[in-house]
Amino acid sequence: MADDKKLSHIDEQGQANMVDVTEKVVSQRQAVAVGFVKMQAHTLDMITTGRHAKGDVFAVARIAGIQGAKRCSELIPLCHPLMLTKVNVEFSPDPEHNKVHIKSLCKLAGQTGVEMEALTAVSVAALTLFDMCKAVDPSMQIGGIKVSEKLGGKTGHWLAEHDMEGTD
Template sequence: MAALSHVDSQGKASMVDVTEKEVTQRQARAQGFIAMRPETLALISDGQMPKGDVLAVARIAGIQAAKQCSNLIPLCHPLMLSKVQVDFHIDHDRQRIVIDSLCKLAGQTGVEMEALTAVSVAALTLFDMCKAVDPDMRIDGIRVLEKQGGKTGHWQGKQDD
């Protein structure tokens, strides 16, 4: 098993030193879902949710969250993101909203945590804005779909949903 990168020789938590790493173009895509009742999905689709355009607010929340990732996740490097994109797809068949994020930069470390944080906070924002109508919503399936750049190159997860 490989050594843990966030633990020093004494076993203490430590931020990884990326000083000597090469600057490369990096990006990561993440995805998650929020499942809800068909009536709630219809209110969102029709723009009739009592709190307004919940998808617009969740998109901004996800973008802001990616930019704040290093303040939220211990030992995460502060990154100069060049792009954060959050998109939604209403999946009526499965009674859920699919949340996709994309984060990009030119840097010395990856952006997987930023992409995951964008999806997570967008989902939490949707939950918050819709909970009065549907308190039984479920956030699920948050994962990295793909990453590019750095010494490991291109990685893509299995597409099961």
């Protein structure tokens, strides 16, 4: 399918360009991102029963995810620094598939979306889970990171069409 849309971070000369959002209307915006960390059953059990030697893995990963969202513009070169009003990071253990599902929600009232912040929150939370558990399970896999929903701006309400989260 042909798409007329241009890449917004490239100017007419093909140079990297931070998008000018000065004239955009301030609106309530939010984005939800998801991902997972797949691990061995004993690793998931250690985390969920609180027997991990490093302590509460979910608490540390949650704080890391929130910090990641807040620092997104420092990590992704052309992202605007945003005044986030809400960042939430949740973990859902899935013993049937030996996974921890991660979900983040980012909100603000602003001129540009918060998808990158939500994706960064999930990514940093997943990396932190990996870091805290790598000594007992170096074969863990991080996957399925995507935007699953967004609200606000000219797009309005958008939901991901296909759920590829279960693919490894």
